[in-house]
Amino acid sequence: MHKDQREKVVKMRGLKKSFDENHVLMGVDLDLYKGENLVVLGKSGSGKSVLIKIMVGLLEQDEGSIEILGQNTSGLSLKELNKLRLKVGFSFQHSALYDSMTVKENLVFPLTRNVKGLTKKEIDKKVDELLEAVGLPQSANQMPSELSGGQKKRIGVARTLILNPEIMLYDEPTAGLDPITCVEINNLIVQVREQFNTSSIVITHDLTCAKTTGDRMAVLLDGQFKAVGPFEEVFTQASDQRIKSFYDYNFIK
Amino acid sequence: MSIISNDNKPVISKKIDRFFIGLASAFAFVKRFFQEVFKPPFEFKEIIRQCYEIGYRSLPLISLTGFIVGIVFTNQSRPSLSEFGATSWLPALISIAVVRAMGPLVTALIAAGKVGSGIGAEIASMKVTEQIDAMEVSAINPFKFLVVTRTVATTLMIPVLVMYTDFVALIGSFLSVNSKELVSLSTFFVQVFEAISFLDVFSSIIKSLVFGFTIGIVGCYKGYNSSKGTEGVGKAANASVVMAMFLIFIEELLSLQIVNAIRNA
Ligand SMILES: Nc1ncnc2c1ncn2[C@@H]1O[C@H](COP(=O)(O)OP(=O)(O)O)[C@@H](O)[C@H]1O
Ligand SMILES: [Mg+2]
Numbered sequence: 001m002h003k004d005q006r007e008k009v010v011k012m013r014g015l016k017k018s019f020d021e022n023h024v025l026m027g028v029d030l031d032l033y034k035g036e037n038l039v040v041l042g043k044s045g046s047g048k049s050v051l052i053k054i055m056v057g058l059l060e061q062d063e064g065s066i067e068i069l070g071q072n073t074s075g076l077s078l079k080e081l082n083k084l085r086l087k088v089g090f091s092f093q094h095s096a097l098y099d100s101m102t103v104k105e106n107l108v109f110p111l112t113r114n115v116k117g118l119t120k121k122e123i124d125k126k127v128d129e130l131l132e133a134v135g136l137p138q139s140a141n142q143m144p145s146e147l148s149g150g151q152k153k154r155i156g157v158a159r160t161l162i163l164n165p166e167i168m169l170y171d172e173p174t175a176g177l178d179p180i181t182c183v184e185i186n187n188l189i190v191q192v193r194e195q196f197n198t199s200s201i202v203i204t205h206d207l208t209c210a211k212t213t214g215d216r217m218a219v220l221l222d223g224q225f226k227a228v229g230p231f232e233e234v235f236t237q238a239s240d241q242r243i244k245s246f247y248d249y250n251f252i253k
Numbered sequence: 254m255s256i257i258s259n260d261n262k263p264v265i266s267k268k269i270d271r272f273f274i275g276l277a278s279a280f281a282f283v284k285r286f287f288q289e290v291f292k293p294p295f296e297f298k299e300i301i302r303q304c305y306e307i308g309y310r311s312l313p314l315i316s317l318t319g320f321i322v323g324i325v326f327t328n329q330s331r332p333s334l335s336e337f338g339a340t341s342w343l344p345a346l347i348s349i350a351v352v353r354a355m356g357p358l359v360t361a362l363i364a365a366g367k368v369g370s371g372i373g374a375e376i377a378s379m380k381v382t383e384q385i386d387a388m389e390v391s392a393i394n395p396f397k398f399l400v401v402t403r404t405v406a407t408t409l410m411i412p413v414l415v416m417y418t419d420f421v422a423l424i425g426s427f428l429s430v431n432s433k434e435l436v437s438l439s440t441f442f443v444q445v446f447e448a449i450s451f452l453d454v455f456s457s458i459i460k461s462l463v464f465g466f467t468i469g470i471v472g473c474y475k476g477y478n479s480s481k482g483t484e485g486v487g488k489a490a491n492a493s494v495v496m497a498m499f500l501i502f503i504e505e506l507l508s509l510q511i512v513n514a515i516r517n518a
Binding site: 056057082083085086092093098099109110113114159160163 | 375387
């Protein structure tokens with residue numbers, strides 16, 4: 001099947017964003033197809049987080065347009081924006097768990113505030129189901145401070161999935177984790193797509209993560225996507241020396 | 254780009270700009286509070302939890318301070334009054350001083366230090382760790398859940414704490430008066446209540462509500478607008494206390510003028 005015939009769930013065109021004199025995004029075009037995992041690569045400070053924060057309305061672009069699930073994100077009322085936000089799950093780099101709440105309360109909080117009329121039994125069932133899915137069925141009554149970095153990531157993902165999003169955005173899911181935990185989180189990302197039928201954007205500068213989780217790579221350089229395509233293609237056909245050195249650095253022998 | 258960010262301006266002018274920008278954003282924050290406070294959902298559970306936290310955090314310190322203020326103030330006033338042979342006025346004097354000024358002021362200042370800084374630090378750290386963003390992306394209104402609940406809680410709780418402080422201070426004063434002037438508990442409190450008017454109690458409650466609101470909204474504002482990074486948390490906590498205390502003194506002065514104007518009318 002040819003790519004362009006597949007349904008696009010995210011369509012960005014000519015996205016620009018500056019903070020005063022700091023020009024971060026300078027004309028970004030990107031498509032996310034239904035059911036795919038797209039990896040966004042780029043060094044620190046290249047604007048990867050800014051890109052996905054614009055998608056969920058945490059920041060506003062200066063120019064350009066984003067269409068998510070067929071809806072243009074510009075000029076939405078807060079109510080419309082919130083409705084769209086429920087379909088887009090955002091997994092934060094440092095998990096952003098509510099540290100005054102238990103793991104279970106972290107999951108229940110977004111659920112009960114957005115889905116009305118659930119019984120206690122339904123809520124419990126949903127929470128158990130998700131903790132099971134992320135491999136931490138025993139953690140319901142723990143506080144975030146008692147969890148390891150990898151466990152926090154998992155709970156963050158579970159909290160996002162509880163609203164049944166169609167799109168998942170992972171901000172550096174493996175940053176700051178040990179190599180074994182990285183592998184586990186990578187597997188989780190792959191598993192989430194299978195189990196919850198999501199399309200995802202995975203932001204990372206970890207090429208192992210990129211290779212295991214991604215169908216396509218997009219390299220963010222100088223505020224634009226310079227190379228987009230399958231893993232091998234991006235790195236073997238790279239015209240920019242910096243993309244090659246990015247590869248060499250990650251897979252040092 | 255902002256119209257007033259002009260690089261050629263002298264430093265003093267930039268500072269003045271920043272002052273007014275800050276003032277405008279503070280007003281917008283307060284305005285937003287009043288827009289959201291009457292709109293459902295009301296988050297009663299979180300308000301109750303915050304009320305409990307506020308009481309729990311400040312009660313020990315307030316008990317101790319109130320008690321000591323009562324004793325000290327009584328003992329300091331005694332020599333002056335005894336010069337005129339007027340030590341029998343002690344209960345009335347203490348009552349007026351405590352209910353009109355000391356109770357609300359001592360409580361508000363302690364709460365600004367204990368509760369206000371706690372709110373500032375908590376919200377700032379939630380901002381730094383992206384918990385506020387996390388609420389926003391799951392379609393939860395963080396202003397409602399964090400700012401409105403905490404500010405409502407301080408506004409309700411400070412008057413309660415003030416009454417408690419008044420009571421503890423009067424007990425402290427009674428112990429002193431009882432041991433020196435041999436006044437009984439019932440006589441003491443009869444004199445205490447005779448000395449204060451409805452206006453005293455009423456204005457004390459209103460003032461306490463204003464102090465409570467100030468502590469809550471300042472802590473939330475400083476936390477919500479803290480700079481990123483861990484040092485932002487400490488700064489927000491510190492700025493919450495300084496700002497709240499400053500405003501409390503201004504409000505105390507204003508209320509004094511207003512109440513005296515009413516009293517003399
Ligand atoms: N809210 C903000 N205000 C000002 N500058 C910002 C803000 N967010 C990000 N930036 C700047 O944008 C650039 C890209 O940041 P970011 O997207 O977080 O990088 P990364 O690719 O590491 O995720 C950085 O230079 C950062 O300083
Ligand atoms: Mg980032």
